[in-house]
Amino acid sequence: MKYRYQLILLGSIENPIIKGIKNQIISEISDLKLPQGIINIIDRNNWKDEYVGNQPTFCIYLGNDNGFFEDLAIVEKLIKDGTMILPVYFNDFSKEIPEELKKQNGIKYDDNQQSRIANIVLQAFELLRSTRKVFISYKRSESTSVAIQMYEALESHHFDVFLDTHSIEKGELFQEELWHRMTDCDVILLLNTPGFLESHWCKEELAEAGSKQIGIVQLVWPNHKINAISHLSFPLNLESTDFVDAIYDDKDKSKLKNDKVEEIVQFVESVRARNLASRQDNLITEFMSIAKQCGRDITVQPERYLTEVISGKKIIYVPTIGIPQSFNCQAADIRYEYDKNPQNTRIRLIYDDLRIRDKWLKHLDWLNNNFKKDIFTLKKQEFKKWLETTK
Template identity: 65%
Template sequence: MDYKYQLILLGSEVEAKPKILSILFQKINDLGLPENILKIIEADKINSDYLGNQPAFGLYFGDVEGKHKHIDITDMLLKDGTMILPVYFGNPDGAFSKEIPNNLTNQNGIRFSENELDRIANIILESFELLRSTRKIFISYKRNESTSVAIQLYEALESYNYDVFLDTHTIGKAEPFQDELWHRMTDCDVIVLLNTPKFLESHWCKEEFAEAGTKKIGLVQLVWPHHDIKKIDSGSHLSYPLILKESDFVASIYDDKDKSKLVDIMVKEIIQKVESVRARNLASRQDNLITEFRNIAVECGRTVNVQPEKFLTENLPSGKRIIYIPTIGIPQSTSCQSAEIRHEIEINKDTSVRLIYDDLRIRDKWIKHLDWLNDNFKKDILTLKKQEFKSWLQTTK
């Protein structure tokens, strides 16, 4: 690959650096992307290795003694429009302003800890548009068993900039409840499922669990104390259980729907697990959509090629080229704005883009909206829903 995502490492030499790179490459593997998609540039190689016309993101590692390095490089990157994430290490009070140079003090930073590794790696991937920046979580629970914990997790995940769906807090007045629930589940990254003893006795909880399996959505299961996980584990596509103990609840109260609360350390562990599952879940759902589209294309006599960056291309006899981008959840315009896609369009001007997506359970009003956009706006960037894959491939040349 001659087109790379540049990660620039600035500031102090710290033990955190190899740990972040290790988890970052692990996530790149989880996404099914080639490792050489990422180019690591140390500060002393910036003049020889950095290319201003290719996507870049910077990490600035703070110095606990306040000895700031690479100020000139940081200024240059900021002028180029490069995002830089400050990472600091000392106690929260005053550590950021001491460890991070003045030209970065208006940036939001992260205080490093082992628990933040997944979050830092995901921020890097989001900045490169390799992982979508909308961070959508769906909480599935039984109201008469775990309402207080569901609300606690809703508030905790929102504080970490997740867009959280919780039925009692999220669905607006006069909205069709069940349609909106399925719609939001389809568009989520991960489901946090509160696996309480009578969860499956609820018709709708059982439906939500089955829907997660059908849509291949990853589950972070919180299994209540003294509950048998085998009762719910069989139908899940990607399931990551956390077996809770009585001591994981404040005052060991785990069976009161209004009073039960998780201890802070467990809440942080759950958020960390959600962060770690996002990339794997996205990759799995993309792979499923790619496989289905490619199989239909072969059946229709079309030749589509899967690129290492997980989009598909087709060269037509007319000389035109089509890029198919697998889109998870509801298609957004940002899905076709990744650097690699822009590069593909730049080198072949006679290129059109199709955002392919699974329309199952997406609300009719959104489907109609996307169809309207197809009919009325730019014809070289269109959406293509799963139920029309075959008819479109059979008739379009």
């Protein structure tokens, strides 16, 4: 049987929102350019025929307030198997979720949470990285108060947010750390005020985002219209009525209304997968182009990693967005490939080293030189040399 991830839907699965959640997950998978069949969706109707105990599994349990909880036998089996279960409730967790799941951390459902639920599933399967990094780009003299407001809102929604005034430690090299953090982000939240492009550093950040193929959620200030600044830009036009007391031109007093802040947070959430897929595309395309020039026979797998066989040994190339981490080679599909024949399998994390700080690059080089050679990192500027010289 083809290796697949298992998504199990239990509880009040007749509720129409289950269809909405499924459709959102399928949409996110499409955004990541993964085949839809990578996830096998299971409920009580096909449980006996489809469930496999040793495959990556995630469960969503949709609660209700009528006190009648279905699928508890399946819940107990999944708990015994160590499966992650996400309880979803509407108003009162204690009334809507069965006792068996009271120790689980649940999520309150509303229409804005579909992207969040979908991303939780993909993060659990390690198809979408669990770090949710956002970089806020803004002009201090025009939008400081809104930048701080969005920083606090995104942090409260469990994003790892970079804001220059809040995120760089004393004594650090300011500009180096800023570029480094931008390199490792998923999305840039750009506060596009009238004078944004007049700032040298704002223009530099914009150029940097373009060179790194980083997606931009662009908040366009009232009465300010500009041309598209990036093919990876997702604009959201603001009106004066989106601001408290319609004040949008005071750097210290302007505040967005709460419902607009929530809309922006969900918008950022919804474009993450598309942005990461675009950056991964760019890295794969460059690596494959160089590999072809070097006469290497490398295959792109449906799960978005690359494979090559040399002298009976399989090499798995894992396109890594941002700064390589150990969990990049622990994704379930990579582990599955590796575990089939670990003695003859090698893993290479390929990444773009542009603007990553020297101290991190030296650390990665040190790891390469001091640990076993079946796993190591390969930086973009060394693709050609490595592909020309390794056999």
